[in-house]
Amino acid sequence: MSLTDSITRAATPGAGDTARLQSALLAAITGEVRFDPISQALYSTDASVYQILPLGVVIPKSRDDVVRTVQVCREFGVSITARxxxxxxxxxxxxxxxxxxxxxxxxxxxxxxxxAKRVRVEPGIVLDELNAFLRPYGLQLPLDISTS
Incomplete structure (x- = not known):
């Protein structure tokens, strides 16, 4: 039994297509591309009780990486989950x-x-870090979510 055997796996491309997807992503972006079993296991869950094994993980370094990842995944007919x-x-x-x-x-x-009480952030910012940045300006984003 492998590390990922007990995790739900949805219908995914065959091994050859997965390898081609990984190669295409590696060629297209400057960020990280992880299709190894350990990364798949780490990203198969969040703070919920659900587990779904992903095909792979992309950790973009730039907006261009995000655009290129979407383009490549669209070419291969593979869904994307933003995290x-x-x-x-x-x-x-x-x-x-x-x-x-x-x-x-x-x-x-x-x-x-x-x-204007307006802030523009990148999608990976943590709420506590954002509020620490805003505090000297007398501002905050008053959400009560699980990431705080």
Missing amino acids: GGGTSQAGQAIGAGVQLDFSKYLNRVLTLEPD
Whole structure:
């Protein structure tokens, strides 16, 4: 029995297509591409009770990496699940296609307009880090979610 045998696996491309998908992603982006069993197991769950083994994981370093990942996955007919902190309590951060994990590189505040009470962030930012950034301006994003 392997590490991933007990995790739900949805219908996925054959091994040859999966290898071609991985190669295409490696050629297209500067970020990380992980299709190994350990990464699959790590990304098969979030804070929910659900487990779905992904085909692979992409950790983009830039917006261009995200665009190229979407293009490649579309070519191969593979779904994408966007993932921030992976703390969903209802399974939204897991999926059988490619996991797109923003937490490592795309986690910054991009712009702040304090007078307009507007902030633009990358998708991997954690709520507590955002609120720590906003605090000196007398601002906060008052959400009560599982990532805090």
